[in-house]
Amino acid sequence: MKYKKYIPLPRLRPFVECLFFWEVPKQAQQTVIDSPPAGYSAIVFNLEGGYQIARYGHDSHDIRSSFVVGQATSNYQLLVEESIHQIGIVFKPTGLFKLFNIPGFEISNGRFSLDDLSAASLQLLEKQIAELKSPDQQIEHIQQVLLQQLSRKNLVPDQLDLAVNQIVGKRGNIKISEVLPGTFMSRRKFERRFLYEVGLSPKYYARLRRYGYACSLIAGKREADWDTVLFPGGYYDQSHFIKDFKEFSGLSPQRYLLKNQELSHKIES
Known part of the structure; x- marks a missing residue:
């Protein structure tokens, strides 16, 4: 593979x-x-x-x-x-x-x-x-x-592109109130455009991005020091960390670590 x-x-x-x-x-x-x-x-x-x-x-x-x-x-x-x-x-x-x-x-x-x-x-x-x-x-x-x-299309990044990419760059670990001033939009307009173009609300997207990054930190592993996942992943409360894993994957973080078959386990070195 x-x-x-x-x-x-x-x-x-x-x-x-x-x-x-x-x-x-x-x-x-x-x-x-x-x-x-x-x-x-x-x-x-x-x-x-x-x-x-x-x-x-x-x-x-x-x-x-x-x-x-x-x-x-x-x-x-x-x-x-x-x-x-x-x-x-x-x-x-x-x-x-x-x-x-x-x-x-x-x-x-x-x-x-x-x-x-x-x-x-x-x-x-x-x-x-x-x-x-x-x-x-x-x-x-x-x-x-x-x-x-x-x-x-004469495309250059607009304020929404820059704001969304800021959330991506921070791996979801940023408050929407920190991003909003640079968009020069009302919160309602920002949320409406974000939902239309991205497909999710800003707050939900940031949460999903944070979870996805946490998964990337344990991909290809069967053991993990959870402190090296929680804090770099933007989780300062273990209960939120566990809640996200159960909601998005159906598994606890420890069970996901032991059972996951992400691509990193499969590709040729």
Whole structure:
């Protein structure tokens, strides 16, 4: 199983978190991969194969085509048996809306095929990258298309983009009242635009981002010194830490540590 993350070109970074390549050979038996919510949306080009996805508290369903995925508010599992070849774009919270006019509130907790979205430009991009031979060439082409989109829309980060990216940079460990003055908006307008573009309320998003970062601190581990997770993760109260884990994953932090099968357990070194 191979996974490679690419840092976006500088002009794309206000709107794009990263790009990635993921390749999985056919599995002898079903492989389970856990994924906590990270606070990002994405476009995933599924160039080969498929898998099942099961979100905590919901039934599983098949993924076969390329798709757009919105903000997730709970852990989910990928159930993999056959070979997979994926190329993906992971967006900053407002990036998908700014670059492709897809409102976050319409796609939260969902995966929508490019056919469902009638996304002709993305369908064309899918065909173009399928004809390229290597992941590096595919990623390079995607970035050039994104740069063209950036120029076509004359995009520069606005006050909301900067505020949202500040929450991302602080890993959710910041009060909305600290972010608000720099937006030059009323709280009501800020919350309304945030919900529309990102898909979640600012306060809920910050909480989700904090939880996702805590998960990243224990990914790939089976033992942890919880003090090195709680405080760097922005948790100053163990009860809130436990509450978030149970709400978003259905498990206590200790049980999640022992049972999780995040991608970091699977990829080749």
